Amino acid sequence: MSLKIETQDDLGQDLAGTHKIxxxxxxxDPAQTEAEFKQLQRDGFIMMHGLYTPEQLDELRAQSAPYLQHMGRNNFEGYKTQRIYNVFSKMRALDSLAEHPRVLALLDKLFMPNYRLSQALLINLLPGEEAQPLHYDDGFYKVPRPRAALGAATILAVDDFTEDNGATVYIPGSHLWGEGRPDRSKCVPAVMPAGSAIFFLGTLWHGGGGNTSDRPRLAATCQYCEPWLRQQANFTLEIPREIAAQLSEPIQSMIGYSIHPPFMGMVNGMHPKRLLSE
Ligand SMILES: O=C(O)CCC(=O)C(=O)O
Structure with missing residues (x-):
């Protein structure tokens, strides 16, 4: 295939011959996605119920259990919080969240094609954990606010999220704020049954709650970003190639086996997905 490039806009086209966008x-249902998208624009978040069945939750708990060992190294990770990183190398039970059709339908509307996963992890807040500092997830991209979100995330309740066990807290509407610091008294806890999730924009102020109960609170989270941004997790270094080759096509694309046209993400001048068939 040859394509003549004459203008700057031509360079935004998909020049790939084999691995198209x-x-x-x-x-x-597009009407459902449209309604959720409107709510997201207005409030900065939506609640999604029944994303995981009880059987899927059991599987996620079982596959996570062997890795719930290390405590956080600072108050952001949480000194009484266990985090599992590099999840796609360790288990398949998070794949269904990462590529859940309802989530992808919203991401398709929010971001450019070939948007990416930025981070995927499990977070287990143990009893006695204190509230996490409030933050917004795309704050490390130093673009002044107010602005469009550069990322979005789901947090799935693997255990029921209650007011006392550390349910994620968030400030409705704070995605529209300019620069400035949040007032914790405006936080609302994302109380929800296991299997439900909160989906929110990367500009929404939020944080893990304090766990004053006597039970751990397990959550799973996937964060996504525009395809032209650096991801938090360096998935292509993290996930062995033979595991990446077995992942679903959407997940392969989202972890980095895709390009942002015309060639951001190339390997040796070629589409990175070629590496998976070598
Ligand atoms: O654990 C939670 O509920 C939120 C965690 C979070 O926002 C983060 O670690 O970035």
């Missing part, structure tokens, strides 16, 4: 059919 990744697109898939999404079974979600």
């Amino acid at each position: 990744f697109r898939r059919d999404n079974p979600v």
